Structure formats: C-alpha cells, structure tokens
Amino acid sequence: SYELTQPPSVSVSPGQTARITCSGDALPKKYAYWYQQKSGQAPVLVIYEDSKRPSGIPERFSGSSSGTMATLTISGAQVEDEADYYCYSTDSSGNHGVFGGGTKLTVL
Amino acid sequence: QVQLVQSGAEVKKPGASVKVSCKASGYTFTSYDINWVRQATGQGLEWMGWMNPNSGNTGYAQKFQGRVTMTRNTSISTAYMELSSLRSEDTAVYYCAREADAGDFDYWGQGTLVTVSS
Numbered sequence: 001s002y003e004l005t006q007p008p009s010v011s012v013s014p015g016q017t018a019r020i021t022c023s024g025d026a027l028p029k030k031y032a033y034w035y036q037q038k039s040g041q042a043p044v045l046v047i048y049e050d051s052k053r054p055s056g057i058p059e060r061f062s063g064s065s066s067g068t069m070a071t072l073t074i075s076g077a078q079v080e081d082e083a084d085y086y087c088y089s090t091d092s093s094g095n096h097g098v099f100g101g102g103t104k105l106t107v108l
Numbered sequence: 109q110v111q112l113v114q115s116g117a118e119v120k121k122p123g124a125s126v127k128v129s130c131k132a133s134g135y136t137f138t139s140y141d142i143n144w145v146r147q148a149t150g151q152g153l154e155w156m157g158w159m160n161p162n163s164g165n166t167g168y169a170q171k172f173q174g175r176v177t178m179t180r181n182t183s184i185s186t187a188y189m190e191l192s193s194l195r196s197e198d199t200a201v202y203y204c205a206r207e208a209d210a211g212d213f214d215y216w217g218q219g220t221l222v223t224v225s226s
Contacts, residue, residue, distance in 0.1 A: 001169075001170050001171070031210075031211060033211065033213075035153070035213075037153070042203060042216040042217070042218065042219060043145075043153065043203075043213070043216060045212050045213065045214060048208075048210050048211070048212040049210050049211070049212075052210070054212075054214075084152075086152065086153050088153075088155070088213075090211075095167045096155075096167060096169060096170070097143065097155040097158070097169075098155055098169075099152060099153040099155055100152075101152050102152040102153065
C-alpha cells in the first residue's frame, strides 16, 4: 500500500527555520496537506493543496512541493509551534488517503 | 458554525463490534464527504476511509477492508463508522472529519476513545 515518509523528529531554536519533509511516489500528481496536532487535541490544518494557507494560520507557515517531496516550512519558529506535524495525501487513484508517520517538532 | 459531535467512549471485548456516530451541524450534511481517522495512544494518524453522505458511496483503506462499514442517516445528519472483529490493537481515538472541496479535512469531531480489552 501507498506510504508517505516523514522524519520522526526535527529540532530548532526559537526564531530559526524549521523544515519538515514528506516523500511519496504520487506527490508529483497529488496534493500534500499538512496538519498540526498538539497533545490531546484534534489535528488542525496548516497547509492545503501543497502551499495554500488557511485563514487564521500564521504567515510563518508555508508549504512547497517538488517531485516526490513536499516540505512544510516554519520561518521563525515559535515555542508555541511545538507539536506533531503530519502530511496527508492520496494514492495515485485518489480514492485512498494516507498520512505520513508524523514529525515531532521541538522548539527550544 | 460547523460542528461534528461524536458519540462517547466505548469499552469492548475482543471479537466484538463498535459503532461510532458523528453528528454534523451548521452545514448541508450531504454536500461534503466524511472521512474517518484513528490514532492509537502515542501513535500517528491513520486514515480509515471516506463516505459520501449524498450517495452513500464509500472507500476504505485496504487494512480495514472487510472489517469496517461507513454509513449515514441523512434525516439526522449523522455518519457512522462500524468496526468489527475488534482486537486490542484497535484501541484508539477515532475521529470523523469533514472533507472540504480542496480535499483537506477542515472540521474534525472531538474524537471517540474505543478501548478493546478482555
């Protein structure tokens, strides 16, 4: 079955740029979506359709996609950005979704 | 405002089935697909499948084929996810999520904890 691969963890100091990658064979043809999940809470969408930011999401969150890799970038990461981040996409048929394994972002 | 309100926590024995409900309000229920996602304690998000509330069409992750059934009752704007032949590994929080036109999950239920234990 289709898989998306993320690094288990990323660590940055406050104010630095955090980059979280997501690789998958269908990403050249399918959009990537990014969710932030803080402990005990439901996920929150931070990026959709590779690079679009929902209203209410800070401008420091951005997304890009090239070839088989999508990237979530947090420019000037804040302590409050500490969370688990998941990429999501679909297989080439578009009928089956999949989440990446998640990346724990530490900002300290 | 859009809300998805799920049913309460469940405790089930191995081999049993569980049916979780997800009541939608604040929008036209039949206009957006509902997806189900689960998360075991300390683990990642796992996509289970989708349902079109208008047609009743469904699509399930291969892992759950034959064990999961997603249905709806349009008269009460409620979606259901039933998982059968439960085992301990099915212990998780189960979420319903509305799929927006752009393919993202824009609204989520609060989650339902299903515990499978003998």
